[in-house]
Amino acid sequence: MSLDTIVATATPWGRGALAVVRLSGPDAREIARSVCPGGPRWIPRRASLRRAVQADGTLLDEVVATWMPGPRSYTGFDVVELSCHGNPVVVEALVAACIARGARPARPGEFTRQAVENGRLDLVAAESVDALIRARSLAGARLAAEAAGRIEAVTTRLRERLLDLAAELEARLDHPGEDLGTWSDEAVVAALDGIAEECRGLAASWHEGRVRIEGARVGLIGPVNAGKSSLFNGLVGQERALVSDEPGTTRDVVERAVMLDDLAVTFLDSAGERPAATALERAGQALAADLLADVELVLLVLAGHRPVGALERGLVDRLGSRPHIVVATHADVVRESAGDGTGDGAGDGAVAPIPDDEMPEDDPRRRALWVSNTTGEGIDALRAAIRAALVDRPAAAPAAVLVSHRQQGLMRSIADCCEEARTALTGLAGPAVAAEALTRALAALAELTGEDAREAVLDRMFARFCIGK
Ligand SMILES: Nc1nc2c(ncn2[C@@H]2O[C@H](COP(=O)(O)OP(=O)(O)OP(=O)(O)O)[C@@H](O)[C@H]2O)c(=O)[nH]1
Numbered sequence: 001m002s003l004d005t006i007v008a009t010a011t012p013w014g015r016g017a018l019a020v021v022r023l024s025g026p027d028a029r030e031i032a033r034s035v036c037p038g039g040p041r042w043i044p045r046r047a048s049l050r051r052a053v054q055a056d057g058t059l060l061d062e063v064v065a066t067w068m069p070g071p072r073s074y075t076g077f078d079v080v081e082l083s084c085h086g087n088p089v090v091v092e093a094l095v096a097a098c099i100a101r102g103a104r105p106a107r108p109g110e111f112t113r114q115a116v117e118n119g120r121l122d123l124v125a126a127e128s129v130d131a132l133i134r135a136r137s138l139a140g141a142r143l144a145a146e147a148a149g150r151i152e153a154v155t156t157r158l159r160e161r162l163l164d165l166a167a168e169l170e171a172r173l174d175h176p177g178e179d180l181g182t183w184s185d186e187a188v189v190a191a192l193d194g195i196a197e198e199c200r201g202l203a204a205s206w207h208e209g210r211v212r213i214e215g216a217r218v219g220l221i222g223p224v225n226a227g228k229s230s231l232f233n234g235l236v237g238q239e240r241a242l243v244s245d246e247p248g249t250t251r252d253v254v255e256r257a258v259m260l261d262d263l264a265v266t267f268l269d270s271a272g273e274r275p276a277a278t279a280l281e282r283a284g285q286a287l288a289a290d291l292l293a294d295v296e297l298v299l300l301v302l303a304g305h306r307p308v309g310a311l312e313r314g315l316v317d318r319l320g321s322r323p324h325i326v327v328a329t330h331a332d333v334v335r336e337s338a339g340d341g342t343g344d345g346a347g348d349g350a351v352a353p354i355p356d357d358e359m360p361e362d363d364p365r366r367r368a369l370w371v372s373n374t375t376g377e378g379i380d381a382l383r384a385a386i387r388a389a390l391v392d393r394p395a396a397a398p399a400a401v402l403v404s405h406r407q408q409g410l411m412r413s414i415a416d417c418c419e420e421a422r423t424a425l426t427g428l429a430g431p432a433v434a435a436e437a438l439t440r441a442l443a444a445l446a447e448l449t450g451e452d453a454r455e456a457v458l459d460r461m462f463a464r465f466c467i468g469k
């Protein structure tokens with residue numbers, strides 16, 4: 001661990017009423033004292049008004065300085081925060097003044113890294129801080145704020161259970177044939193299954209964590225003229241995409257981020273599909289295919305008033321098991337032509353205007369949500385369905401929601417190890433192999449919390465943080 005004193009702006013770059021320059025390290029207070037000579041006595045955790053000066057002694061800004069002595073500070077070292085006026089030239093000069101007196105510019109995430117290395121935070125808590133800063137909705141921020149405590153409770157419990165099992169297996173290994181273990185074979189297997197299942201559930205929760213923290217991307221695809229752009233405009237509440245009865249109107253991918261209740265959702269409209277597409281349309285479709293490759297949810301938009309053909313079935317096949325919702329548009333046209341006198345039916349999007357038995361068995365519109373882009377019928381029901389598809393929890397919700405891909409990978413490893421241990425116990429491999437698998441499960445758990453974090457793990461993790469955090 002380096003014993004440098006680091007400095008960085010902790011607030012975003014730009015002009016504002018205030019900005020905070022943060023120093024952390026053994027010399028933080030000496031450097032701050034030299035940048036802000038004179039003034040009142042430095043009292044721990046008490047804000048004081050001071051004059052910050054440049055190297056030649058000329059006034060730079062009046063700042064509010066707060067000194068938090070280590071080890072009871074965020075990073076575990078002495079920390080000084082200087083609140084100055086939020087003009088980038090002032091902020092830059094203040095940082096430069098600290099550097100001129102011996103501080104070094106902080107690397108991304110280095111303050112939090114110091115906190116981890118000084119034992120002030122574990123890795124899960126550090127990731128929660130990162131998630132809290134990145135969260136795109138209040139619900140995401142709340143989830144991040146609660147994550148560290150919840151995940152810690154879960155990992156503590158998992159560690160106890162794994163250690164109990166490991167002890168049981170060791171006892172059997174040390175005294176083979178002597179039945180010194182206190183658990184029946186069935187109990188060991190059941191415990192391993194229980195841990196594996198819990199870890200799989202926790203790993204799956206990263207989907208919800210990611211959607212809540214980073215927001216979700218929802219892509220619209222479908223045949224030309226199906227009403228994708230009309231629906232896109234309806235969902236984002238703004239006429240963003242061109243709508244026309246000419247097939248092949250949309251070519252570029254049109255993106256718009258909106259809040260869907262408490263979720264940040266980015267909708268993507270794309271070029272429609274048709275057999276005789278022009279080169280430009282095909283280029284648009286290729287662009288869309290790339291962008292849609294990593295959306296959380298696809299809306300397959302079909303024209304409700306036209307029969308479904310090979311093109312539509314091909315799209316359904318292409319989606320396969322990817323999360324998607326089939327949306328049938330033109331509910332108003334279908335009702336009209338059926339002579340349905342029930343008016344525009346606004347709000348009853350769940351009622352299909354074509355009875356199931358009037359559609360072929362494999363018609364994807366049988367499971368569609370019907371909407372009319374003209375009357376707005378069904379749009380609210382669709383919004384609710386989108387939200388449910390993105391974040392509805394499984395019946396057995398896990399005790400914590402993970403906040404990083406790294407956590408998900410390690411939870412999966414623990415589940416894999418428990419399954420290996422179970423296979424070893426119930427098969428020919430025996431308790432020695434099972435015990436070894438449990439050792440790996442415990443190592444993965446230690447890596448999760450950072451007890452056993454290698455340098456490379458820390459490097460990879462903190463590289464994603466912003467500077468000043
Ligand atoms: N009556 C009615 N007309 C609709 C509905 N949805 C779309 N339309 C009309 O259908 C035509 C095509 O709509 P678009 O939204 O441009 O269709 P698209 O799928 O984006 O088409 P491309 O961009 O060409 O692939 C336009 O004239 C729309 O006004 C609907 O639900 N009801």
Ligand SMILES: [Mg+2]
Binds near residue numbers: 243
């Ligand atoms: Mg379009």
